[in-house]
Amino acid sequence: MRPTKISIRGVGKVFGDNVALEKVDLDLPENSFTCLLGPSGCGKSTLLNMIAGFLKPSSGQILVDGKEVTAPGADRGVVFQEYALFPWRTALDNVCFGPMLKGKSKSEQRAIAMKHLATVGLAGHEQKYPGNLSGGMKQRVAIARALANDPSVLLMDEPFGALDAQTREVLQEEMLRIWEQDRKTVVFVTHSISEAIFLADRIVVMGTRPGCVKEVVDPQLSHPRERTDADFIALERHLKHLVRAEVQKLGVH
Ligand SMILES: Nc1ncnc2c1ncn2[C@@H]1O[C@H](COP(=O)(O)OP(=O)(O)OP(=O)(O)O)[C@@H](O)[C@H]1O
Numbered sequence: 001m002r003p004t005k006i007s008i009r010g011v012g013k014v015f016g017d018n019v020a021l022e023k024v025d026l027d028l029p030e031n032s033f034t035c036l037l038g039p040s041g042c043g044k045s046t047l048l049n050m051i052a053g054f055l056k057p058s059s060g061q062i063l064v065d066g067k068e069v070t071a072p073g074a075d076r077g078v079v080f081q082e083y084a085l086f087p088w089r090t091a092l093d094n095v096c097f098g099p100m101l102k103g104k105s106k107s108e109q110r111a112i113a114m115k116h117l118a119t120v121g122l123a124g125h126e127q128k129y130p131g132n133l134s135g136g137m138k139q140r141v142a143i144a145r146a147l148a149n150d151p152s153v154l155l156m157d158e159p160f161g162a163l164d165a166q167t168r169e170v171l172q173e174e175m176l177r178i179w180e181q182d183r184k185t186v187v188f189v190t191h192s193i194s195e196a197i198f199l200a201d202r203i204v205v206m207g208t209r210p211g212c213v214k215e216v217v218d219p220q221l222s223h224p225r226e227r228t229d230a231d232f233i234a235l236e237r238h239l240k241h242l243v244r245a246e247v248q249k250l251g252v253h
Pocket of ligand 1: 015018020038039040041042043044045046047191211
């Protein structure tokens with residue numbers, strides 16, 4: 001049994017009279033790759049933002065390494081769907097930003113940034129500005145930027161949601177390679193059932209009204225996972241059924 005890295009204990013979140021999440025209990029082991037899957041509005045981003053420390057739970061608590069999360073911290077790197085890069089800084093300078101805030105020297109910043117840009121396949125593109133990078137490349141920079149702080153937890157909110165299908169599959173493979181190399185604890189929000197099965201060793205299916213954990217599935221499939229394998233398809237069918245039931249609860253068909 002791996003030690004628990006992130007412990008979510010009886011967590012609820014209300015926004016005014018909207019109960020976004022109710023009584024969420026989850027223990028995520030160290031080095032695990034968890035996907036939060038579920039229909040729009042079930043509270044995936046809210047849960048991720050609470051782990052990140054951007055939002056506070058209305059009830060319950062979230063612990064990382066046994067310590068309650070009360071604010072954002074460098075131990076938790078975050079990657080959003082909308083790249084969130086500084087357009088006026090080169091790829092290199094975007095990635096240098098975290099190490100700079102940590103007080104690293106210019107040469108250290110550069111060495112760290114070069115290393116992580118190479119990890120995400122962007123060696124040779126360091127001096128390009130975000131405006132001259134494709135969506136996939138921008139997201140690679142965003143991942144490198146998160147990795148440059150050497151967080152032990154990587155929180156990703158639909159990071160590949162804005163990419164075309166082909167680029168998305170390539171980045172999913174890259175993400176697994178990075179995770180296998182680095183073994184961070186990853187929490188990854190997605191709408192895509194196939195993305196969740198491809199990536200995760202734990203899939204948390206969330207339900208709606210109020211947002212909650214509906215089922216936790218640990219795909220026992222070896223990597224690399226093939227989307228055309230019978231086991232992959234069987235799990236896809238099961239998850240589709242679960243998610244569809246939640247969508248139908250919302251009256252959105
Ligand atoms: N800052 C906020 N203020 C008020 N309500 C909010 C806020 N953030 C989220 N909510 C509400 O909380 C609920 C959960 O939203 P959340 O964005 O976490 O869901 P989600 O599963 O991530 O959805 P999506 O897949 O569409 O991104 C929704 O009803 C949403 O309207």
